[in-house]
Structures are given as structure tokens and as C-alpha cells.
Amino acid sequence: MTSTDKLPTRRENFSEWYNQIVQRAELADYAPVRGCMVVRPYGWALWENIQGALDRRFKATGHVNAAFPLLIPKSFLEKEKEHVEGFSPELAVVTIGGGETLEEPLIIRPTSETIIGHMYSKWIKSYRDLPVLINQWGNVVRWELRTRLFLRTLEFYWQEGHTAHATSEEAEAETRRMLDVYADFAINEAAVPVVSGLKSDKEKFAGAVRSYTIEAMMGDTRALQSGTSHFLGQNFAKAFDIQFLDWNNEMQYAWTTSWGLSTRFIGAVIMTHGDDQGLVLPPRLAPIQVVVIPIYKSDQEKSLVMESVERVRAELAGFRIKVDDRPEVTPGFKFNDWEMRGVPLRIEIGPKDVAKDSVALARRDIPGKAGKSFASQQNLAQQVAQILEDIHTSLHIRALAFRQANTYDPVDYPELVEAVTHGWAYAWWCESPECEAKVKDETKATTRCIPLDQPDRTGSCIVCGKPARRKVIFARAY
Amino acid sequence: MTSTDKLPTRRENFSEWYNQIVQRAELADYAPVRGCMVVRPYGWALWENIQGALDRRFKATGHVNAAFPLLIPKSFLEKEKEHVEGFSPELAVVTIGGGETLEEPLIIRPTSETIIGHMYSKWIKSYRDLPVLINQWGNVVRWELRTRLFLRTLEFYWQEGHTAHATSEEAEAETRRMLDVYADFAINEAAVPVVSGLKSDKEKFAGAVRSYTIEAMMGDTRALQSGTSHFLGQNFAKAFDIQFLDWNNEMQYAWTTSWGLSTRFIGAVIMTHGDDQGLVLPPRLAPIQVVVIPIYKSDQEKSLVMESVERVRAELAGFRIKVDDRPEVTPGFKFNDWEMRGVPLRIEIGPKDVAKDSVALARRDIPGKAGKSFASQQNLAQQVAQILEDIHTSLHIRALAFRQANTYDPVDYPELVEAVTHGWAYAWWCESPECEAKVKDETKATTRCIPLDQPDRTGSCIVCGKPARRKVIFARAY
Numbered sequence: 001m002t003s004t005d006k007l008p009t010r011r012e013n014f015s016e017w018y019n020q021i022v023q024r025a026e027l028a029d030y031a032p033v034r035g036c037m038v039v040r041p042y043g044w045a046l047w048e049n050i051q052g053a054l055d056r057r058f059k060a061t062g063h064v065n066a067a068f069p070l071l072i073p074k075s076f077l078e079k080e081k082e083h084v085e086g087f088s089p090e091l092a093v094v095t096i097g098g099g100e101t102l103e104e105p106l107i108i109r110p111t112s113e114t115i116i117g118h119m120y121s122k123w124i125k126s127y128r129d130l131p132v133l134i135n136q137w138g139n140v141v142r143w144e145l146r147t148r149l150f151l152r153t154l155e156f157y158w159q160e161g162h163t164a165h166a167t168s169e170e171a172e173a174e175t176r177r178m179l180d181v182y183a184d185f186a187i188n189e190a191a192v193p194v195v196s197g198l199k200s201d202k203e204k205f206a207g208a209v210r211s212y213t214i215e216a217m218m219g220d221t222r223a224l225q226s227g228t229s230h231f232l233g234q235n236f237a238k239a240f241d242i243q244f245l246d247w248n249n250e251m252q253y254a255w256t257t258s259w260g261l262s263t264r265f266i267g268a269v270i271m272t273h274g275d276d277q278g279l280v281l282p283p284r285l286a287p288i289q290v291v292v293i294p295i296y297k298s299d300q301e302k303s304l305v306m307e308s309v310e311r312v313r314a315e316l317a318g319f320r321i322k323v324d325d326r327p328e329v330t331p332g333f334k335f336n337d338w339e340m341r342g343v344p345l346r347i348e349i350g351p352k353d354v355a356k357d358s359v360a361l362a363r364r365d366i367p368g369k370a371g372k373s374f375a376s377q378q379n380l381a382q383q384v385a386q387i388l389e390d391i392h393t394s395l396h397i398r399a400l401a402f403r404q405a406n407t408y409d410p411v412d413y414p415e416l417v418e419a420v421t422h423g424w425a426y427a428w429w430c431e432s433p434e435c436e437a438k439v440k441d442e443t444k445a446t447t448r449c450i451p452l453d454q455p456d457r458t459g460s461c462i463v464c465g466k467p468a469r470r471k472v473i474f475a476r477a478y
Numbered sequence: 479m480t481s482t483d484k485l486p487t488r489r490e491n492f493s494e495w496y497n498q499i500v501q502r503a504e505l506a507d508y509a510p511v512r513g514c515m516v517v518r519p520y521g522w523a524l525w526e527n528i529q530g531a532l533d534r535r536f537k538a539t540g541h542v543n544a545a546f547p548l549l550i551p552k553s554f555l556e557k558e559k560e561h562v563e564g565f566s567p568e569l570a571v572v573t574i575g576g577g578e579t580l581e582e583p584l585i586i587r588p589t590s591e592t593i594i595g596h597m598y599s600k601w602i603k604s605y606r607d608l609p610v611l612i613n614q615w616g617n618v619v620r621w622e623l624r625t626r627l628f629l630r631t632l633e634f635y636w637q638e639g640h641t642a643h644a645t646s647e648e649a650e651a652e653t654r655r656m657l658d659v660y661a662d663f664a665i666n667e668a669a670v671p672v673v674s675g676l677k678s679d680k681e682k683f684a685g686a687v688r689s690y691t692i693e694a695m696m697g698d699t700r701a702l703q704s705g706t707s708h709f710l711g712q713n714f715a716k717a718f719d720i721q722f723l724d725w726n727n728e729m730q731y732a733w734t735t736s737w738g739l740s741t742r743f744i745g746a747v748i749m750t751h752g753d754d755q756g757l758v759l760p761p762r763l764a765p766i767q768v769v770v771i772p773i774y775k776s777d778q779e780k781s782l783v784m785e786s787v788e789r790v791r792a793e794l795a796g797f798r799i800k801v802d803d804r805p806e807v808t809p810g811f812k813f814n815d816w817e818m819r820g821v822p823l824r825i826e827i828g829p830k831d832v833a834k835d836s837v838a839l840a841r842r843d844i845p846g847k848a849g850k851s852f853a854s855q856q857n858l859a860q861q862v863a864q865i866l867e868d869i870h871t872s873l874h875i876r877a878l879a880f881r882q883a884n885t886y887d888p889v890d891y892p893e894l895v896e897a898v899t900h901g902w903a904y905a906w907w908c909e910s911p912e913c914e915a916k917v918k919d920e921t922k923a924t925t926r927c928i929p930l931d932q933p934d935r936t937g938s939c940i941v942c943g944k945p946a947r948r949k950v951i952f953a954r955a956y
Contacts, residue, residue, distance in 0.1 A: 031546070039544060047545075065523070
């Protein structure tokens with residue numbers, strides 16, 4: 001594969017389109033260990049921008065960061081019954097340390113509820129110590145069998161928030177607050193529209209009382225779980241003895257939550273906005289927001305053009321900007337290259353532009369002539385800011401329209417079966433595991449979430465016809 | 479241990495003073511796995527400030543961040559002879575994944591030269607791909623036997639830079655540039671004076687041609703290696719086949735470097751500046767730069783005082799500020815508490831201050847009356863900025879004076895032996911491993927570094943009397 005080979009279109013082979021984009025745009029690469037990835041500088045810069053946008057929101061809602069250990073005694077996982085059942089098959093186990101066989105094997109954290117629960121039981125003594133609102137940025141390992149870059153890898157990067165509260169109500173409010181933070185981030189930073197909802201019991205986190213999720217529709221209409229927030233009740237507090245003296249001087253178990261968003265979200269960004277030319281990055285997260293390409297044919301033109309380029313670079317210093325002045329490739333090559341890498345806005349400056357004191361602009365989100373315009377070099381920063389805002393909005397609107405166009409309201413089971421072959425089905429469900437399992441067995445579609453926004457009425461289950469309180473989204477998912 | 483127990487003085491028991499400070503100030507705690515630590519929010523906030531200060535410098539010198547995998551095939555380590563000898567005894571080995579015994583055991587990275595070398599051999603094809611200037615923030619695991627929070631833990635956090643270059647000269651320049659970045663960071667952010675120098679062959683990184691270090695003197699006069707930068711020559715390029723086509727279309731092995739600074743540096747900050755009251759944090763890195771303590775005896779006084787406090791909080795919004803308005807503890811308790819936690823500047827506001835439109839200030843670096851003053855509430859931000867600058871400078875000067883007072887220039891071997899019991903010895907050395915080993919065996923002092931700044935003459939080895947080209951620092955070390 002070289003970068004001159006043609007990218008498959010999304011329609012031809014969405015999966016292969018994705019794999020090639022990730023590698024060609026140098027977002028990530030395969031590591032020598034099966035299922036592990038290397039996040040390359042361009043991909044990591046995108047993750048750093050995601051981190052920044054989330055971290056600001058976490059801190060604004062009173063959270064602080066900390067770091068808990070990578071290695072956890074195996075016995076810890078066994079303290080919460082559902083948790084161990086969920087994670088046991090996926091563990092990486094360290095059995096040798098410093099040349100000796102360990103007395104107790106250690107697992108590499110697949111998630112940190114257990115080790116953090118252990119520490120919280122040490123730190124929390126009184127209601128005055130609550131709430132504890134801690135987040136951690138780090139890596140975890142889950143021994144997945146079928147892996148894909150960003151979407152499912154043995155090691156991945158994420159943040160995991162872990163909070164402890166004095167009351168159930170407060171913990172539930174925190175769970176929902178962080179779900180809202182995720183939705184706000186997805187929509188307002190990544191331009192990825194999401195549906196906020198509740199997971200079914202079958203799909204919830206192992207050890208949670210309730211799990212909430214934000215679900216996004218990818219370009220092939222499959223769903224991608226993009227962030228989750230769990231109300232853990234007193235399950236982990238009881239397993240790890242997190243108790244505190246309450247206002248009446250009585251011992252109580254704390255109520256805990258956990259919530260996480262991972263490098264998987266990069267997959268959501270790629271598959272929501274990308275097109276047949278490659279990546280399309282949302283401006284607020286793009287590592288490079290503006291690429292400037294000088295165009296000239298002679299040394300004389302070059303010096304003229306580069307003078308303008310430097311002025312533009314200075315004027316746009318407030319943006320993440322790159323000037324591509326590589327002498328060894330043509331402007332045409334550069335256009336294609338940066339298009340493939342998803343840079344939101346391209347600025348071209350040639351001798352004619354210099355003469356007119358203008359620049360040529362090309363929006364990544366609108367291919368061809370329709371996305372092109374000219375702008376005066378005067379007040380360029382203001383114009384660029386406006387265009388980047390417009391791109392953000394237009395990406396969001398387009399993705400939302402795509403989701404709406406591909407979300408169906410089936411009236412009977414055959415319509416549901418048909419709908420999930422090419423979209424989401426938003427249907428009444430009686431909430432029985434049997435009906436959920438039947439759909440999954442017969443269509444491969446799972447319940448993605450019971451949206452928080454529900455119609456003001458009840459209905460009949462699309463599968464069994466029994467009364468249904470709420471509608472659910474059925475979809476094939478990543 | 480409760481926070482009302484008296485802290486041991488540094489003179490009584492420096493080691494116990496350190497251990498208690500780390501835990502009382504809630505910088506870190508022991509994890510349930512031997513030798514592992516939990517970095518608590520206050521400690522992590524300090525690390526985040528260290529990360530920010532370094533990351534800015536890395537990016538300003540053209541580096542980008544990326545993430546390489548945690549798990550490395552065991553065979554990779556064996557490809558560089560000295561590297562495997564250095565790290566084999568310290569490995570954590572994963573032998574089970576997803577319930578099955580692995581065909582090839584995986585090690586948890588103790589450092590990433592091998593896995594990064596493997597990826598570079600894939601990515602680097604031509605001189606046009608060089609230099610590659612990548613840094614990674616992450617965690618590594620080394621199975622240490624004797625551990626201490628921050629100073630030596632099984633898992634620790636760090637950054638590791640890994641660069642590849644077309645020529646030896648360029649790689650050597652990079653190695654020295656990053657050493658300078660570390661020294662600049664230590665001095666200008668942490669107020670920790672350091673000596674930049676070369677490691678002896680015995681003390682260098684396993685696999686390096688040359689290792690450079692910054693060495694700092696702790697409050698008990700021991701040395702702490704605070705950051706290292708390695709010129710790796712073509713050792714790893716040959717082991718991992720990192721070759722490129724040069725300008726003459728000939729294949730060449732690349733020249734590589736690596737450099738790292740870890741959470742160990744937090745230990746350096748604690749042991750350089752701390753006093754018998756606890757932590758003293760350098761203002762540019764302190765998670766809380768200014769703590770405001772309202773003082774009142776009645777509800778009426780309270781509302782008066784809190785009005786001033788809120789005005790001051792707004793005025794000082796550009797600083798990392800905390801208002802301690804806990805009703806359940808006295809101002810005296812708060813003074814001691816924030817002193818112990820090392821906050822550089824305390825502001826007290828009581829009814830008298832309100833009446834005079836002033837505040838009372840207490841500098842953490844100057845205990846007692848001498849560190850106290852009053853300031854008008856007018857232009858408070860400007861005054862606070864100046865005081866924080868003064869504190870930074872005074873911490874640096876004090877630490878430098880302490881190092882100078884405890885660095886000796888022994889004239890003969892008995893003086894050397896005596897000097898290293900209570901300080902550093904800066905002495906001529908013939909650079910033979912035998913003389914180095916003799917000093918270590920007889921005094922426990924090791925060669926810390928051959929300083930880059932050297933006198934304009936030669937001398938005689940302090941141990942064997944033979945001609946010596948350069949002076950070295952001998953010291954007991956952490």
C-alpha cells in the first residue's frame with residue numbers, strides 16, 4: 001500500500017476504508033503484539049485535544065485527577081460477583097516478577113473499580129470526606145479476540161472517573177451529570193451527535209446497578225457506544241468496605257459511580273465525518289485546523305508568495321496552523337494529502353492572490369468548487385474563525401440528518417428485522433431479556449440504549465406485543 | 479499516625495521525615511501491591527504541572543507526542559546485549575492472556591527503546607523521514623526490591639523521548655539539547671539547582687554509548703539523579719534494523735537518542751526544599767500557589783471578611799488559589815495544615831485587615847515573623863506575582879548555597895572518604911573502573927557525574943594518583 005493507491009470508497013468496503021484511513025493518515029499503526037496499537041503523533045495530537053476538552057469539563061464540575069496502579073491482585077477482581085464474571089475472560093496476568101514466580105498473580109487493570117474501591121475504603125472515614133470526585137487518565141488491557149485499531153485493542157487509553165457519595169440520589173445525579181458532560185463534549189467539540197440513554201441489563205457494565213451511554217451512528221449506520229456512565233449503587237462499597245460515619249454518627253456504605261471515555265472515540269470521529277477522500281476532522285479537535293499551501297513556479301514568485309505566507313502565518317497564530325512548504329512535492333499532491341488527513345480548512349496562496357491581497361480557501365467538509373472561496377488578507381483571522389465555526393456546525397447538522405434519515409420506526413417485527421440491516425430501529429420494547437435475545441439472535445442487532453427522551457405514551461413490544469413502557473434503539477454495533 | 483502527631487525533624491531522621499511528608503501531605507500512598515504507589519490528587523496536580531512545563535519545552539524544540547504499547551515481546555529485549563543485561567532482572571512478565579498460556583511471554587515495558595526501535599525501522603525509509611523527534615508520556619514497570627514512594631517504585635510515571643537522526647553529530651546535539659532542557663526546567667520551574675554532566679561507563683544506561691545526567695543535592699546531602707539523556711549511537715539501530723537511504727542513495731543505520739524524567743523528580747522537589755514543618759513547593763509548580771484563610775469570630779465579622787475574601791479571590795483569579803473556608807477547624811489548624819502541604823503564600827484576612835483594606839501575607843519559605851508582611855488590597859495581583867517570583871528565586875539561591883556549602887574539594891583519599899559521609903566530593907579521577915569501584919566499596923559513594931563545566935587544567939586521580947583529565951562528583955545517592 002502506498003499513498004497513491006486509491007482508497008476504497010465507503011460504499012464498496014466501509015471496513016477496509018476505515019482500516020486504510022487510520023494507517024494512511026498516520027493516526028495509528030499495528031504493534032508487534034497481536035491486537036495492540038501504536039498511536040502515532042497525528043493520532044495522539046487528536047487524543048490530546050480530546051483529553052483537553054474533557055479535562056476542562058471534569059475540572060469545571062469539581063473533579064481532580066490522580067493515578068492508581070496498573071497492577072491489581074487477582075483476588076481483588078473476585079470480590080464483586082458480576083464484575084469478575086464480566087472481566088475474567090479478558091485478563092492479562094503477570095505471574096513472574098524480578099525473575100521469580102509470584103505468590104499471587106497480578107492482573108493488568110482492565111478497569112479500576114476494585115483497586116480504587118480498596119483505596120477509598122482507606123481514605124473515606126466520615127461524611128466530611130465525601131464526595132470523592134477523582135478521575136484518572138491512563139491505559140488498560142483487555143484480552144480481546146477480534147481487534148481493530150482504536151475500536152477494540154488489547155491495550156487502550158481512556159479516562160475513568162470514580163466517585164463516592166453519601167447518598168444514592170447524589171451518586172445518581174453524578175452519573176447523569178457525567179453522561180451530560182460526555183454528550184456535551186461529543187456534540188460541541190467533536191460535532192458527533194449522540195443519543196443519551198440507559199443500557200439494558202444485558203448490556204450494562206459488569207457490577208453496575210445501571211449504565212448510561214451515549215450512542216453515535218457511524219457512516220455505515222452501525223452504532224458505536226462512545227462513552228458510558230455507571231451508577232454502581234453500593235455494590236463496590238460493600239465488596240471493598242467503603243464505609244463512613246454519617247451525620248448521625250452511624251456507619252453507612254458509600255454510593256459509587258464510574259464513567260469512562262476512551263481512544264475508541266477517535267473511531268467515532270473517523271466513521272462519523274470521514275468521506276471517500278479520507279478523514280474529515282472536526283475543527284475544535286483537529287490537530288491542524290488550517291493548512292497553508294504556497295503556490296509558485298519561479299524563485300521570484302516564491303519569494304513574493306512566501307512573504308504573504310509568513311504574514312498569514314503570523315495573523316493566524318491563534319489557530320493550529322501548518323505551512324506545507326515541502327519543495328519535493330507538487331501543490332496538487334499536497335491538496336490530496338491534507339484532504340486525506342482531514343484538515344478542516346486549506347489556504348492557498350499564489351502570485352495572483354498576492355497581487356489581489358487575497359487568499360484562496362477550500363473547506364474540507366464541502367468537496368469541489370462549492371467549498372471554495374476567496375478572502376481578503378485583511379481580518380483573515382476573524383474570517384477563518386467564522387469558517388471553522390461554520391464547518392463545525394455543518395458537520396454536526398450533516399451527521400444528525402444522516403442519523404435521522406437512517407433511523408426507522410418499525411410498526412411490526414418484520415419491519416424491525418429489515419430496518420436493522422441498514423439503520424437503527426427505534427421501537428417499543430417490553431424490556432424482557434427474551435425479546436432482546438430473540439432480536440439479537442435473528443438480526444445481530446442489540447439494544448443500544450433506552451433513550452432518556454421518550455414519547456409521552458406507552459406502546460406494545462415490537463417483538464412480543466406485550467405492553468411496553470419505553471422505546472429502545474436496536475442496531476448492529478461496533 | 480494522625481496529622482497532629484509531630485513530624486520528625488530532618489536532622490533526627492531524614493528518611494522518616496520524607497516518608498511521613500509524602501503521606502501526610504497526601505501526595506501519594508502505598509498500593510496493595512508491594513512497591514506500587516497511588517499518586518493522590520495533590521501529588522498528581524504537581525506532576526501535571528511538571529508535565530506541562532516539560533511538554534511546552536519539548537514542543538518548542540520540535541518534538542511531538544505519541545503512544546507505544548505497554549506490552550513488548552520478551553525476545554525484543556534480547557536484541558541489544560547490554561540492554562538485556564541491564565533490564566532482565568527487573569522484569570514483570572505476562573504469561574497468561576485471555577485464560578490461555580501465551581506462546582511467547584510478554585514483558586511490561588521497563589523502558590521503550592526496543593518497541594520504538596522496531597516501529598522506527600518500519601517508518602524510516604529515507605533521509606527525508608529524519609529526524610524523528612517523538613516523546614511519550616506513560617507508565618513503566620521495573621521490579622525493584624527496595625522501594626520508596628516517588629523515589630523508586632515498581633510502576634512509575636515518566637516521559638521518554640526517542641529520536642532518530644541521520645548523523646552522529648545531530649544525535650549528539652539532540653542528546654545535549656534535551657539535557658539542557660532538563661536543567662532549564664529544574665532550575666527555572668522547580669528552583670532545583672542541578673549539575674549537568676556525563677555518567678561513567680559503569681553508571682550509564684544499559685545500551686547507551688554515553689549517558690548525561692542532571693544531579694541534584696537533597697537536604698541530607700545525598701545526590702538524586704533527576705533526569706537523563708542518552709546518546710545511543712547505532713546500537714539500537716543495528717539491533718532493530720533502523721536503516722535509511724541517505725543523500726547518496728546509500729543505506730545507513732540511523733543514530734538514536736533517548737531521554738527521560740520521571741515522578742522521581744517529585745522526590746527531588748520534596749527533599750530539596752522541604753523543612754521541618756513539611757513541604758515547601760516551588761511557586762511555578764505548586765498545585766496551590768496561594769491559600770486564603772478568612773479569620774472571624776462572629777457572623778457579623780464573617781460576612782464582612784468573606785466579602786473581602788471574595789474580592790481577593792477574583793483579583794487573584796490568575797493564580798492557582800484556594801480559599802479555605804472550612805468551618806470545622808480553626809485558623810491555627812489551617813496555618814499548620816497548609817504549611818505542611820507547602821503552599822508558597824498564605825493570605826490571612828480578618829476584620830482589622832478589612833478595615834485597613836489590607837491583607838496579611840505569610841511566605842512559606844521564610845518561617846516565623848520574618849516571612850510576614852501586610853499588603854494593600856489595591857494591586858494585590860501584582861504584589862502576589864512579585865512575591866511568588868521572590869520565593870522562586872530565594873528557594874533556588876538557598877538550595878544552591880546549601881549544595882555549595884556541602885560540596886568539598888578533597889586533597890587526598892582520606893579527605894574524600896570523610897567528605898562523602900556528609901556531602902559531595904568534587905575530585906580528580908583517572909576514569910578507571912577500578913578506582914571508581916574502590917570508592918564505592920569503601921564509602922558507598924558512587925560517581926554521580928563528570929560535570930560538563932571543568933577546570934582548565936588536569937590533575938591527579940584522588941584514588942590512585944595517576945594523571946586525571948577531568949573531575950568527577952563522588953556522592954552517596956538515592
